[in-house]
Structures are given as C-alpha cells and as structure tokens.
Amino acid sequence: MGAFPNPFAGNVSRKMSNAELMQALRFDISGELEAIFLYDAHYHATDDPAAKAILADIRDEEKVHVGELITLMRYLDPHEAECFLEGEAEVHEMLEKLGLKGQSEGIAPAEGPTVGSLVK
Numbered sequence: 001m002g003a004f005p006n007p008f009a010g011n012v013s014r015k016m017s018n019a020e021l022m023q024a025l026r027f028d029i030s031g032e033l034e035a036i037f038l039y040d041a042h043y044h045a046t047d048d049p050a051a052k053a054i055l056a057d058i059r060d061e062e063k064v065h066v067g068e069l070i071t072l073m074r075y076l077d078p079h080e081a082e083c084f085l086e087g088e089a090e091v092h093e094m095l096e097k098l099g100l101k102g103q104s105e106g107i108a109p110a111e112g113p114t115v116g117s118l119v120k
Ligand SMILES: [Fe+2]
Pocket: 032, 035, 061, 062, 065
C-alpha cells in the first residue's frame, strides 16, 4: 500500500517515456485493485448499513479508476489494446462454447452455479 513515511516516494524525477508510463500505469492499477480488495473486505466485515453503503460506493469508484487506467493504456499502446481485446474475445468464445453467449455480451455476471461466497 502507500509509502506514507516517505512523502517523496511517488515522485518521478523526469518525464517518462511511453514505455515507462505504461509500466507506471500497471503499478497504478495494482494500487486500485488492492484498494478494491481492502474496501470489499471491510464491506463484508461489518453489518453497519452506513458503513456498508459508503464502503461499497468507494470500492466501486476504485473499479471505475481501473477502467479509466486500462482505457488510458489502450489509448497509449495500441498493441496492449489488441492484447486486451484478444483476451476479451477468448472469454466470449469460451462462454459461447458453454452456451452462455447471451451473458457474454453484457457485463452482468452469469446466473447459476458459483463457487459460493468467500464470506461466512
Ligand atoms: Fe482509485
């Protein structure tokens, strides 16, 4: 998580190349994913309705940030964008093979069997 003891930890001493910026964005995304993980864990760890609502809202804002960063990466590096799209296509293909084609078009999760909740 954050390196709070050192206020200069995040400073970059010069402008970055595009390749360096892409690496930085990957690191930024990892921070967003970690934040989602923590907010979600804290969401599941309380029954207080206000805390649940606020934590869920913040958690979902972090998901928006992931989407923004990935979209920026796709803009900056067309090859990266091709790789993302290839992965997306592979998942759609697998879902189609499983007879879940309609569910692969949207972003809603499939109804049906799951591995269950990770929360007791
Ligand atoms: Fe964020």
